Amino acid sequence: MPLRAHLLELRKRLFLASIGVVVGAVVAWVFYDQVFAAIQRPLEMASRTRDDLVTLNFAGVAAPFDMQVKVALFLGVIVSSPWWLYQLWAFITPGLTRRERGYAFGFLGAAVPLFLGGAVLAWWVLPHAVQLLIEFTPAGATNLVDAQTYLGFVMRVMLVFGIAFLLPVVMVALNFAGLGTAATWRKGWRWAVMIAFTFAAVATPTPDAITMIAVAIPICLLYAGALGVCVLHDRRVDRRRVAEGLPRLDGTFPDEAPTDAGTTTA
Known part of the structure; x- marks a missing residue:
């Protein structure tokens, strides 16, 4: 296959992968309220345990919108992972032998559930981690957690566990x-x-x-x-x-x- 054909195929696969991420992000956008409630739940549990105010703080007028966009894109990438991984596999398949194609398909087929399994385990661990870290707040102090910082913390935990798996x-x-x-x-x-x-x-x-x-x-x-x-x-x-x-x-x-x-x- 000539170089031009490879570039056209790459553009096609990137476009299809992007469409999948966008569709996943739209679905996540629709269910953002439920997702946000689940993300905030560890802080609510810590607040009840401490009997003190522990809540998210949006530092800026555009911060809530910015957070919703980031959450939608993050979940869109995770939800659509089987689709864009398939596009990656479809791009590299023509250059592989039949045996190598089977190996590549097996690796991708195993990588998706393992990554999602790590993310699920991270979600189970997250409330315990938040609870312990919030306990370092001095008595009488109020912990107003920056929303962007907290979202980054949640994303990093889930990514680290997913990659570890x-x-x-x-x-x-x-x-x-x-x-x-x-x-x-x-x-x-x-x-x-x-x-x-x-x-x-x-x-x-x-x-x-x-x-x-x-x-x-x-x-x-x-x-x-x-x-x-x-x-x-x-x-x-x-x-x-x-x-x-x-x-x-x-x-x-x-x-x-x-x-x-x-x-x-x-």
Whole structure:
């Protein structure tokens, strides 16, 4: 396909993806009152707990409109994610082999529910995080939370959790691309668990360990699931390499025993 045709195809896919985001934003705009009430609910819960005024503050005449636009666009991107991810897949598909197309479709099909699952978990964690942070307000003081700052905080939390849940997709993609073997991921499982719990401790600033564990366990399970997929893939690659007379991924041949790093064979 010539360069001009590629550019025309890219323009077409970007246009269709933009239409999907706009449609999702329009739907979010229609249901903005319900969405805003849900966003504000953690602050209302904190206000009842403290028996003090904790509410959003719109600093400016255009601030309410600005916030509604940002909320609509943010939700529009999330709601329409299957559509614009499909447009991305449709653009890169012509340059891929049949097997690569299947891999790309599988990666995109797994990425969407995982990202949304992370966002849902973030929504569950959000009230606990807001409650703890509001507790630092000195006694007798009123916490008027800037609406734009609060919206940015909510967006960042949901994005961070969504991206964290994409870890298994990245692991499997690197493995299928030959940039990371299952043995590598297996050796690093302790680091993965430590990072998962550290992330959970930072992302859920609550004093109880139950919330931290509830966040870390799904990430660890996703890591284990991705490791299992990598193991199965590496076994298929090893069988194919052996049939072609090539060494296995660990550098050994069928008549040799695999050796760990730092050890030697007699």
